Amino acid sequence: KAGVTQTPRYLIKTRGQQVTLSCSPISGHRSVSWYQQTPGQGLQFLFEYFSETQRNKGNFPGRFSGRQFSNSRSEMNVSTLELGDSALYLCASSLAGLAGAGQYFGAGTRLSVL
């Protein structure tokens, strides 16, 4: 069974631009969560989607948004990029997003904002 796939692996953008990241979950998994990983703040939860609905959201500004499609694939969008948005963005999938299920992560998209 294929794992979680994130594309692209690397992105370079400039301040003010917007970016879209993609995540394909493990087949059969309906919950997709997104995390931001930085050296200073560590791993922080962005949001979670299940059946095309956002069920949970972390403490990030509205510039960070996401969506999920009927095939459970998810995209994350960041508008008006800032230097501080440079990070590794990780996507994780689980069957239903329940607390005890454990999440399975992709390799991430490394975003550099210049």
Next chain:
Amino acid sequence: AQSVTQLGSHVSVSEGALVLLRCNYSSSVPPYLFWYVQYPNQGLQLLLKYTSAATLVKGINGFEAEFKKSETSFHLTKPSAHMSDAAEYFCAVSEGSGTSYGKLTFGQGTILTVHP
């Protein structure tokens, strides 16, 4: 609110020595606890999870962790370190409540170095 504290941002051991990575948690409800490993330029790999069954949890690659409610701890151990264990390890908690869908709260990570 839930939180995780990993004691020691760097741990160094010799090959063949015991590995002990410490994790303490705070949770207002019975928690679910996880250990993940991250190798350079990769995502996180699930090592093991505690979901209120057995308090001693065995995971992959010879790792295990013991849930101690009285100490609010979930330390990760491996009897004999291997060079391939060198990586960063993260402890994470998820609360068993409806507001925790898909949300893991992570500790700051512990970098494990293994010396020959």
